[in-house]
Amino acid sequence: MGRTLSEKVWDAHVVRHADGEPDLLYIDLHLVHEVTSPQAFDGLRLAGRPVRRPDLTIATEDHNVPTLDVDKPIADLVSRTQVDTLRKNAKEFGIRIHTLGDPDQGVVHVIGPQLGLTQPGMTVVCGDSHTSTHGAFGAIAFGIGTSEVEHVLATQTLMQARPKTMAVTVDGVLPDGVSAKDLVLALIAQVGTGGGQGYIVEYRGEAIRALSMEARMTICNMSIEWGAKAGMIAPDETTYSYLKDKPHAPQGVDWEAAVEYWNSLATDDDASFDREISLRAEDIAPFVTWGTNPGQGVPLSANVPSPDDFDDENEKVAATRALEYMGLTAGTPLREVRVDTVFLGSCTNGRIEDLRAAAGVLAGRKVADGTRMLVVPGSGRVLLQAESEGLDKIFKDAGAEWRGAGCSMCLGMNPDTLAPGERSASTSNRNFEGRQGKGGRTHLVSPLVAAATAVLGTLAAPTDLQPLDVPVPENV
Amino acid sequence: MDAFTQHIGTAAPLRRSNVDTDQIIPAVYLKRVTRTGFEDGLFAAWRNDPEFVLNKPEYDGVSVLVAGPDFGTGSSREHAVWALMDFGFRVVVSARFGDIFRGNSGKAGLLAALVTEDVVEQLWATVEKDPGTKVTVDLEAKTISAGELSAPFEIDDYTRYRLLNGLDDVGITLSHEADISTYEATRPAFKPATLPAKA
Ligand code: SF4
Numbered sequence: 001m002g003r004t005l006s007e008k009v010w011d012a013h014v015v016r017h018a019d020g021e022p023d024l025l026y027i028d029l030h031l032v033h034e035v036t037s038p039q040a041f042d043g044l045r046l047a048g049r050p051v052r053r054p055d056l057t058i059a060t061e062d063h064n065v066p067t068l069d070v071d072k073p074i075a076d077l078v079s080r081t082q083v084d085t086l087r088k089n090a091k092e093f094g095i096r097i098h099t100l101g102d103p104d105q106g107v108v109h110v111i112g113p114q115l116g117l118t119q120p121g122m123t124v125v126c127g128d129s130h131t132s133t134h135g136a137f138g139a140i141a142f143g144i145g146t147s148e149v150e151h152v153l154a155t156q157t158l159m160q161a162r163p164k165t166m167a168v169t170v171d172g173v174l175p176d177g178v179s180a181k182d183l184v185l186a187l188i189a190q191v192g193t194g195g196g197q198g199y200i201v202e203y204r205g206e207a208i209r210a211l212s213m214e215a216r217m218t219i220c221n222m223s224i225e226w227g228a229k230a231g232m233i234a235p236d237e238t239t240y241s242y243l244k245d246k247p248h249a250p251q252g253v254d255w256e257a258a259v260e261y262w263n264s265l266a267t268d269d270d271a272s273f274d275r276e277i278s279l280r281a282e283d284i285a286p287f288v289t290w291g292t293n294p295g296q297g298v299p300l301s302a303n304v305p306s307p308d309d310f311d312d313e314n315e316k317v318a319a320t321r322a323l324e325y326m327g328l329t330a331g332t333p334l335r336e337v338r339v340d341t342v343f344l345g346s347c348t349n350g351r352i353e354d355l356r357a358a359a360g361v362l363a364g365r366k367v368a369d370g371t372r373m374l375v376v377p378g379s380g381r382v383l384l385q386a387e388s389e390g391l392d393k394i395f396k397d398a399g400a401e402w403r404g405a406g407c408s409m410c411l412g413m414n415p416d417t418l419a420p421g422e423r424s425a426s427t428s429n430r431n432f433e434g435r436q437g438k439g440g441r442t443h444l445v446s447p448l449v450a451a452a453t454a455v456l457g458t459l460a461a462p463t464d465l466q467p468l469d470v471p472v473p474e475n476v
Numbered sequence: 477m478d479a480f481t482q483h484i485g486t487a488a489p490l491r492r493s494n495v496d497t498d499q500i501i502p503a504v505y506l507k508r509v510t511r512t513g514f515e516d517g518l519f520a521a522w523r524n525d526p527e528f529v530l531n532k533p534e535y536d537g538v539s540v541l542v543a544g545p546d547f548g549t550g551s552s553r554e555h556a557v558w559a560l561m562d563f564g565f566r567v568v569v570s571a572r573f574g575d576i577f578r579g580n581s582g583k584a585g586l587l588a589a590l591v592t593e594d595v596v597e598q599l600w601a602t603v604e605k606d607p608g609t610k611v612t613v614d615l616e617a618k619t620i621s622a623g624e625l626s627a628p629f630e631i632d633d634y635t636r637y638r639l640l641n642g643l644d645d646v647g648i649t650l651s652h653e654a655d656i657s658t659y660e661a662t663r664p665a666f667k668p669a670t671l672p673a674k675a
Contacts, residue, residue, distance in 0.1 A: 015659040016652050021634055024652060026659050028667055036553065038509035047646070052656075055671040064507060078507040085509045096670050104675070117668050129552040129576060143576055145554035147583035147645070155649045157656055161632065193494060194546050194572055227549065229575060247674040250666040258666040293494050293549075314493045314545060321492075411551075413503040432498040432550060434521045 002268025006200040022159040028122040031108045032059040034086040036127030040150035041089040051093040053156045059097040064413040067403035070100045106379025106405035109133040109347035116246025120235035120262040132223040136216035138235035163229045164274040166199040170207040172281035180215035181446035184222040185287040189297040196228030207281035213242035214353045221348045225294040234266040286461045289444040291322035306330035341424040342373040342454040346410040349427035350378030354447040359391040361451035362398040364468045368457030373400035376408040412437040425453040477585045479642030485539030487611045489600040496550035501559040515562035534607035540567045542599045548577025557584045582635035589629035
């Protein structure tokens with residue numbers, strides 16, 4: 001019988017298989033950042049172990065770095081110590097590192113793809129759950145904890161039980177103004193935050209094939225938000241043309257050999273999945289979350305739901321608690337919800353296409369009085385690209401803040417946080433209680449919805465905006 | 477890692493579902509570069525609330541946490557496991573765990589015992605009625621008992637074996653070093669390397 005994409009990639013990385021034990025999997029690429037690595041390096045030092053493959057390892061600083069005054073020493077001493085610790089560890093163990101101010105510094109999941117280090121058919125891990133992002137290339141990519149970071153540093157392998165397989169098929173064509181983010185939020189609302197547990201998911205179908213590489217990353221990024229082990233999309237021409245001129249893409253005969261191999265990875269026609277879900281792209285509309293987990297979402301056109309709308313007792317209780325935390329009343333149209341802060345960025349939606357989409361809405365418009373907007377490019381390179389296209393100017397003219405690269409308000413570990421009770425529309429991936437700052441209230445949205453919301457000061461889509469008198473410049 | 481065979485202690489009922497790792501320990505508490513000292517960040521947002529279960533004197537000194545479904549979803553931060561352990565927990569019981577959290581628990585020596593929702597309900601009722609009830613978690617037999625209740629829990633065989641023997645994963649894997657080297661020799665030339673750096 002045929003095999004699925006994930007089975008082919010998995011099989012190609014089994015170093016050792018023994019019945020009743022997890023497989024020992026080889027890891028092709030290990031991404032490292034400052035927050036989940038210090039204790040792992042300590043473990044190596046204690047045991048006197050080297051990093052087995054520094055040449056398959058790369059580090060950057062992203063989670064706790066500031067996005068202002070990045071040329072000065074980090075003001076928060078504890079953060080500075082953590083960043084310095086990574087720099088010292090990288091030096092001691094011979095690991096390549098991209099530090100603040102470098103074009104290849106930025107959110108770790110933006111860096112792998114932009115350097116061409118993320119390629120089809122690989123295994124990619126990082127001490128960060130959104131490692132699933134890299135699955136967009138047809139890689140098996142998943143997040144690990146610090147003990148596993150140490151394990152990979154020491155052995156370049158991981159012990160992993162083989163997950164089950166799932167297909168999510170999205171047929172049809174996404175309506176105008178509906179993006180990958182809306183699609184994945186709608187999916188999570190349907191299947192719930194635990195719906196993918198134990199599975200590697202393959203996203204397939206016409207609507208997925210039509211997505212750009214960056215949009216595919218947005219989808220795979222959110223796989224963890226419905227509990228999946230990893231999310232993948234089979235590589236195709238879109239993948240290859242994105243990769244082709246990236247710094248670490250294979251060259252010459254290597255490129256040809258690679259493409260031939262990559263083309264063999266697609267799920268065989270006679271393969272079967274343990275579970276299949278399908279969605280129609282036409283049914284999907286701009287989506288926002290109203291609650292405190294990514295599954296608590298509805299179309300923007302809907303009203304805030306009531307706990308009574310849920311049959312399941314746990315969901316009812318969760319909805320009651322979420323409404324209280326979010327300061328929302330059941331029945332309120334989401335379009336009437338006022339937003340204090342708009343955050344555009346993160347490994348979900350901090351790439352150049354996301355910035356272009358938002359700038360296209362903001363060009364010629366202003367951020368509403370009483371609303372602030374933070375634009376945080378995913379990496380130094382995204383920042384430079386945006387500046388070369390004049391996007392920074394559009395954001396600044398609109399009254400938004402143009403910041404340096406990093407995770408920033410996605411997790412509020414640096415000074416970019418929400419105040420208690422403050423409400424955000426955020427292009428990131430988690431609306432958990434306190435995620436963006438203690439007491440902060442997060443609505444997850446797409447870049448288009450984020451931009452329109454910034455203009456109106458209430459949750460909105462671009463179609464809610466007054467048309468502009470003057471046409472938008474050509475380049476956005 | 478210390479071997480884990482049986483644990484006896486009192487338990488706290490956490491009547492919440494979807495307690496993600498951001499709630500177990502918020503990001504601002506993750507800046508430490510040491511492996512201990514994370515107890516101050518445990519459930520930080522709730523610890524000021526006198527009604528929060530861990531603030532109630534009758535639950536002082538608990539070492540077993542009984543939580544609603546989808547405990548430990550979200551971020552991969554192993555600090556969530558460390559914070560629970562630093563606070564004094566040795567066992568977490570739930571009807572569903574986030575995958576990465578469950579993996580991290582097994583590595584760090586915290587037992588994540590998977591039970592049915594019904595067992596969670598019974599445990600909640602038992603320890604709410606009498607917070608002093610001793611809960612016995614037997615990893616050898618894969619059972620959890622408290623008062624009248626005795627129920628099986630699930631844990632994957634390999635994690636159980638490692639916990640029972642207190643084994644270190646890296647050590648086990650390095651005993652297969654020859655397999656790793658053999659595999660490495662077969663990796664295709666087109667696979668990327670981070671070094672030398674290209675830009
Ligand atoms: S941007 Fe957010 S989700 Fe992505 S790696 Fe950073 S903190 Fe994690």
